[in-house]
Amino acid sequence: MKTDEQDRPDVALRGIRVIEMGQLIAGPFAGKTLGEFGADVIKIEPPGAGDPLRNWRMLKEGTSVWWQVQSRNKRSIALDLRSPEGQDIARQLIASADVLIENFRPGTLESWGMGWDVLSELNPGLIMLRISGYGQTGPYRDLPGFGAIGEAMGGLRHLTGEPGRVPVRCGISIGDTLAALHGTIGVLTALHHRKVNGGKGQVIDVALNEAVLNVMESLIPEYSAFGAVREAAGSALPGISPSNAYRCVDGYVLIAGNGDSIFKRLMQTIGRDDLAEDPGLADNAGRTKRVVELDAAIGVWTATKTVVEVLDALGQARVPAGKVYTVADIVADPHYRARDMIVSQTTRDGYALDVPGVVPKLMGTPGTIRSSAPGLGDDTDNVLAQLGLSEKDVDVLRSKGVIA
Structure with a gap:
């Protein structure tokens, strides 16, 4: 057969x-x-x-x-x-x-x-x-x-x-x-x-x-060790900071700035050298405690720019970021082809x-x-x-x- x-x-x-x-x-x-x-x-x-x-x-x-x-x-x-x-x-x-x-x-x-x-x-x-x-x-x-x-x-x-x-x-x-x-x-x-x-x-x-x-990652062991019940968090990734969707002039971008060196480059790109050099933000634990502050700072920067402008700037800084694609975007993207x-x-x-x-x-x-x-x-x-x-x-x- x-x-x-x-x-x-x-x-x-x-x-x-x-x-x-x-x-x-x-x-x-x-x-x-x-x-x-x-x-x-x-x-x-x-x-x-x-x-x-x-x-x-x-x-x-x-x-x-x-x-x-x-x-x-x-x-x-x-x-x-x-x-x-x-x-x-x-x-x-x-x-x-x-x-x-x-x-x-x-x-x-x-x-x-x-x-x-x-x-x-x-x-x-x-x-x-x-x-x-x-x-x-x-x-x-x-x-x-x-x-x-x-x-x-x-x-x-x-x-x-x-x-x-x-x-x-x-x-x-x-x-x-x-x-x-x-x-x-x-x-x-x-x-x-x-x-x-x-x-x-x-x-x-x-x-x-x-x-x-x-595929639920740390869901069970976090509950076992700490009694933590993980809850919905919208587009954020709880405990990993900063990693979220941010509004631009013409859409949204996903930015994953949660690596230590990546975070510094992200903050420098958005004009926040003070946050890049803040010792309290040198690791993920410190950043997670101040995630609201960090998301707000990134959001202020993206809100004045188009998706393309944000992606170009972050691409040059080697910060992982991407547009939220529709199927039309996928089909038109030369990388997929x-x-x-x-x-x-x-x-x-x-x-x-x-x-x-x-x-x-x-x-x-x-x-x-x-x-x-x-x-x-x-x-x-x-x-x-x-x-x-x-x-x-x-x-x-x-x-x-x-x-x-």
Whole structure:
């Protein structure tokens, strides 16, 4: 089932076959990442509407443009997993796969006869990535969980927004994406372990709330050591000073002047040599005590200048700073283009679409966009033929609605 390109020596995951059963964001993002580095990703979708992401947000030619990014480098088979025949075909696919990705509620695969006990006996080398709201164990395992709920339970939502106001989301489904990235790390780790330890597979259990908690930096130890409950702080970075967003004549800039030498250069640039040489501000601890004073001083300076003027001055002083970009700014920025982070992808409907490039950048085995996102069931016949089913078998399954 692998493509010719997967045999190239510069394809990192050549020969790795992934069966993706997930929908929407978390599971499919993990599949996307593996596919970009050469894995053969076969996506199983329900006949009819397919993955709901096909119809999320803005549609072009009847399909979400988000789908065009999330499902590139994948093959689609439309298969009814609720039918015995569909479950049998899925088991056949999994029997020869390296990785299975699923993000159903715990117990769903077991109800279809595809629990770990069954699948690991069928394929001892199988690596099974399971992404769910709260994990496969624990008192909350059966509760429905979305990324937004994981962000709330993981502590992130409490910190986003302005002090004293309603918590806000960061604007994207960050909880799902964090879970997907943790899952991808788990898959790659398990593939290495399988290679050097006798070919044994294993389950990777990723909970949305735990993936969020894992990136919450000093949140837990500060509470343990000091009883400190970190609160929302708007655009500031509490305890790291100065680091904030500052208003200019025509917008905002982010300035990170929290390094000791960087702070001095920042203060000299804004005409506050007195603060640059103040011994009480020589380190972060002292600056944090006077953060209101420092933010006010920086704000007075930026308020009289344009964003470009601020960035030019701070660039010359080697102070980290950046404009708060809109998507229009991102697409117009030559640096993104130079690093192939905005690339053109032709969809199967025939139109060109600007999409994000591949991250991370591997010099020896770079990720690629080998194929555009599939239509629902585009690869059903081909995948089933490779399983050994005849045209007659396929016609019968189609007539029963098992495939589409």
